[in-house]
Amino acid sequence: MSTTVAVADGIFSIEDGQPKLLGSRCTNCGNHMFPRQRGCPKCMFDEQDDVELSTTGTLWTWTVQAFPPKSPPYLGPGGDDFVPYGVGYVELPGQLRVEARLTESDPEKLLIGMEMELVLDPLCIDDDGNQVVTYAFAPTQSSASEGARS
């Protein structure tokens, strides 16, 4: 049985099959950062707490990646096996906007402001037979049905 592994350590955690983004929060000004970093670009203070970021938010903007990115660095399928994917920034309320793959890639179904939730997204199988995953955002069930109606 294959094991699910994250594309890199320190970007997101996986618990019970659910991802959580690993961010930082400035202890001085409260600014949130992703990925984790030391040194706040807003207030220049250098003490930050590790925090888990919200797993839900709203779609702030988006596009669709319609051609295969160069590999390396891209780990997903290329050539004839390439599958277009959405890319967007999702606003996590009171925190920040995170760039992410989107599980939806149909321009008719992507709407600025729609509710999104964090999921795992498979990229490739590594040399040891593990399923390599990254994080992505998916429309929530209610926002997906609203998108279909509009």
Added chain:
Amino acid sequence: MSNVAIVGIGMHEFGRNDGISGMDQGVVAVRRALADCGRQWSDMQFAVGGSMDGGAADTMVSRIGLTGLPFTNVVNGCATGGTALAQAVNTIESGAADVGIAIGFDKHEPGAFRIRGPRGKDWYGGSGLALTTQFFGMKITRYMHDYGISQQTLARVASKAFRNGSLNPMAWRRKPLSEQEVLDSLMLSYPLTQYMFCSPGEGGVAMIVCRADKAKEYTDRPIYLQAAAVRTRKFGSFEVLAPSIAIEHDPGPTAAASKAAFEMAGIGPEDVDVAQLQDTEAGAEIMHMAENGFCEHGEQEQMLAGGETEITGRLPVNTDGGCLANGEPIGASGLRQVYENVLQLRGDAGERQVPNHPKVAYTHVYGAPGISGVTILSR
């Protein structure tokens, strides 16, 4: 009056130039700039040069002449050429030299730039996120949502670029394309199609700058640098290749560089007769019109429909075809804009000459990771 003048300009044709290295395209540009003002390489008191993929600029002296001059390499993303010029201007203004040369050249592999992630394991590029094309798609998607810009207007920008490029013998893409052909081309990063994007390309540009009070010794048609400003992003601006951005908003480095340049020159956007604005893709030109102060956000829809940015319009934009028709050799691109403006101000732009003897010309470059460079020239 400004303290620095541009007295010689040279360019190697932009495009796909098989059989000639990026640096040799830079060397051709240098020789043409020297010929333009009737000088020798040995007359140059300093050089500033840059390239992203073409090698260290200072090594070109082994082909042009080992005169011992101080030669500074600059690498500053898409603002490399603009930064080379700004450094050359500062060198003259400081009094350290009377005359010198700014050089930019490049040669990139075809297709979108291959960008490795910012830190450690490459999760960012590995996940399929490290593409500049995605940023441009996402920035214009939000802008169209906020300010009511249509996809037809994106096509108008691209069609104008190729129409202008068809009048420019130095341009890469010289075949006019209709708005419909632009819209019908391959969708690359929604809402941007293939012909709405520029391509990484090749080319070289060089320009000779000197003390303004000595300019007439070099040419009878000097062009004066009224401003050269470079700014980087502040907290809250929305930039290319950013895994996250703040919710709070900053208007970005373009607005800051533009404001600084207008203050330096002591004029405003209404005084500009011709502008070259970074058009990595069609949406960028539209957004940069407002970020540089030439209109309010959203007014571009009517301006494009009314032909106001055509060569014969109220504010001609990207008269040489811009990045869309010339491609983007990173090191040379910002200097290409200045080269075009010098031609326009001299009245040497041929079929694409802006009418009524333009007096003030503006350039703007933008690039990763959030940097803008602006120049203002005058006759």
